[in-house]
Amino acid sequence: MRCPFCGHDDSQVKDSRPTEDGAAIRRRRQCEGCAARFTTFERIQLRDLVVLKSEERREAFDREKLLRSVSIATRKRPIDAVRIEKLVSGIQRRLETLGDGEVTSKRIGEMVMEGLKGLDSVAYIRFASVYRDFSEARDFEQFAGSVEEIGRQ
Structure with missing residues (x-):
C-alpha cells in the first residue's frame, strides 16, 4: 500500500479489525519509509458495476461519489457517521x-431517497431537491408537505 504522505510503496499492517457493520476491514498501517501511520479500509466487491446515466452515458460505479452525495444531504444534521456508512x-x-x-x-437515486426517508426527513428533502431538480420554492413546499403526511401515518 502506497503511503499517502511520502509515496513510499511499502507499509506494514499494525492492526486489523472489522468495521462496526462488518462490511469492511479497517487496517492501521505504518509506512516503512517515513514511519507515518494511516488507515485503510478493505471491502468486498461482488462485481464491477456500471452506472447508466440519463444521457445514455456509462460510467463505473463510484462508492465515494455516493458517499459524498449522502454526506452533503446529511451535513449539519445529528446523524452519526456510522449510520451514513451503513x-x-x-x-x-x-x-x-x-x-x-x-x-x-x-x-x-431511488435507493438513496428510500434510505434517507428512514434516516432523517431534512436530509431526505435536501437530497430530493437535487435529485428531483426542484426549481421553485413551491416544489419544496409540496414535497415537504408529503413528507409530513408520511410522518403522521
Whole structure:
C-alpha cells in the first residue's frame, strides 16, 4: 500500500479489525519509509458495476461519489457517521446483488431517497431537491408537505 504522505510503496499492517457493520476491514498501517501511520479500509466487491446515466452515458460505479452525495444531504444534521456508512454500504450491497452489472442512476437515486426517508426527513428533502431538480420554492413546499403526511401515518 502506497503511503499517502511520502509515496513510499511499502507499509506494514499494525492492526486489523472489522468495521462496526462488518462490511469492511479497517487496517492501521505504518509506512516503512517515513514511519507515518494511516488507515485503510478493505471491502468486498461482488462485481464491477456500471452506472447508466440519463444521457445514455456509462460510467463505473463510484462508492465515494455516493458517499459524498449522502454526506452533503446529511451535513449539519445529528446523524452519526456510522449510520451514513451503513446506508451507503447497504445500497452498494443491494446494487451488487441485483444480478445485473448495469444499474441506472435513477435506481441509485431511488435507493438513496428510500434510505434517507428512514434516516432523517431534512436530509431526505435536501437530497430530493437535487435529485428531483426542484426549481421553485413551491416544489419544496409540496414535497415537504408529503413528507409530513408520511410522518403522521
